Amino acid sequence: MKLILTRPDDWHLHLRDGAALSTVLPHTARQFARAIVMPNLKPPVTTVAQAAAYRERILAALPAGMAFEPLMTLYLTDNTPASEIRAAVASGFVKAVKLYPAGATTNSDAGVTDLARCDAALAEMEKLGLPLLVHGEVTDPAVDLFDREAVFIDQVLAPLLRRHPGLRTVMEHITTKDAADFVAASGANVGATITAHHLLYNRNAIFQGGVRPHWYCLPVLKRETHRLALVRAATSGNPKFFLGTDSAPHARGAKEAACGCAGCYTAYAAMELYAEAFEAAGALDRLEAFASHFGPDFYRLPRNAGTITLEKRPQAVPEAYPYLAGEALVPLRAGETLAWSLVD
């Protein structure tokens, strides 16, 4: 069996920098024409000038003969001025601004401590139509880890959208029925990305016979009822829900550690993993719109002209990819076999 799809895009991706960037970029460029590149570097990408330099490093790391367009984002801080929002829109290559609640996830220490401080920037984004992408978890240590997305909706996102009803907003990597329901019930200016791993796994995967650090990401996998709600949303044909891998590489030593980093590496076989999830739901006919149509439509960008071909042919996943000096990158499903393969 073969599937020919309009070339897809990844609307939520971590490419990192330096040697890590060189490892992971070809995996993404093989599958996707464009990607929304997350700004959580150390230090974070907070200005248009930094985004321009990062974009140049990405293009310089792209192997000859590969085509790929990085869509850049700015990391929102308490101090982002409205003038930086105007510069972002004028640049043409900054496509969104990312909200990380301070301390919520990997490299988010410089994130927003109080959204009230960002009102000038948010008002400018609403006026100019620049999307806000949110990592939707509260950071209050008193809130149970598994409830942080639902509490974020009530305490942060819903009030934000009441203050800025026209703000184009993407709730990133949603993990709960609460988020899927909230997005579906919101206006057309609110969308969501869904990862392959949140469609394929529930939280049992993190504890299958022992602790499995490569299944640990944020927001953490939730229980089966939530996974089923995400599958329903992704396969519903509702254009508010589109593909974002949240592929988030970390060196093996940083994952397999007493305090391991959050993030699943899926870019090496992103479309194969999504095809598996859509096939299991009996919805392969809905994959193309989710992966290739609804994202560009939301971002008001043209859909891609080319195609990719997926084939129902087993693919062995390597134990690891070479990564930083002396370090390996362990992909999700390392050592296993995938049912689908991308045809080169």
Ligand SMILES: NC(=O)N[C@@H](CC(=O)O)C(=O)O
């Ligand atoms: N998703 C993750 O678990 N990790 C991401 C950060 C993020 O998207 O929250 C990372 O940068 O490693």
Ligand SMILES: [Zn+2]
């Ligand atoms: Zn995140």
Ligand SMILES: [Zn+2]
């Ligand atoms: Zn992410």
